[in-house]
Amino acid sequence: MQIKDMLPWARKDLPAESRSDDDSPIASLQREMNRVFDSFWSGAGRPFGNLPAAFATGAPRTDVVETEDGVEVTVELPGMEEKDIEVTLTDEAVTIRGEKKIERKEEKKGYYVSERSYGTVFRTVPLPSGVDSDKAEAKFRNGVLSVHLPHSSEARAKVKKVAVKSA
Structure with a gap:
């Protein structure tokens, strides 16, 4: 056997192997895992039935x-009414809770x-310091x-602008 027979580009009798990334076992496994996770998270078997995914x-x-x-907090609570919502505030955080039956x-x-569906969100x-609860x-x-x-008002008084200079 000669050296030229061992060079892959010198072999004319064998078809060149062509494998795109989509044909690799890793890509196939990734597609299958994505499909499994997508079907799991798409709502199949949701424990709260017809309640929104939140x-x-x-x-x-x-x-x-x-x-x-100040600070504006906006929360989507579809299907709820005012009586279903509770907002509590501490110096460090605001907590929003809702329960729908x-x-x-x-x-x-x-x-x-x-049929019964129960769901709780929170x-x-x-919060940054300086919020007037x-x-x-x-x-x-x-x-x-x-x-x-x-x-x-104390937090507003502490805000100072810093001049930006070129370096």
Whole structure:
């Protein structure tokens, strides 16, 4: 056997192997794992039935924005009413809790259906120092809770602008 026979590019009688990344066993395994996780998290077998996905995970979608006036916390609580929501405030954090109970009974000739779904959501948002908890306000409209936490007058007085100079 000559050296040129051992060089892979010199072999003309064998077809070149072509394997794209999609054909590799690792890529196939990754696709299968993605499919399994996607089907698991897509809501199949959710423990709280028809309640929104936020109730199943326990953490509602939340936006936190700090403005010049204070901190704005916005929480999505679809399907809830004011009576289902509790907002508590400490010096370090604001906690939003909601509990929804849905019961449905249907009875007609030949069958009887009774379904119950219970879900609890909560979210604790850490707060910066200088929030005036006595002036906090919470408003609920169309499934969205907005909590306004104004800065205290002492915190506003401590804010100073720093001049930026070129280096």
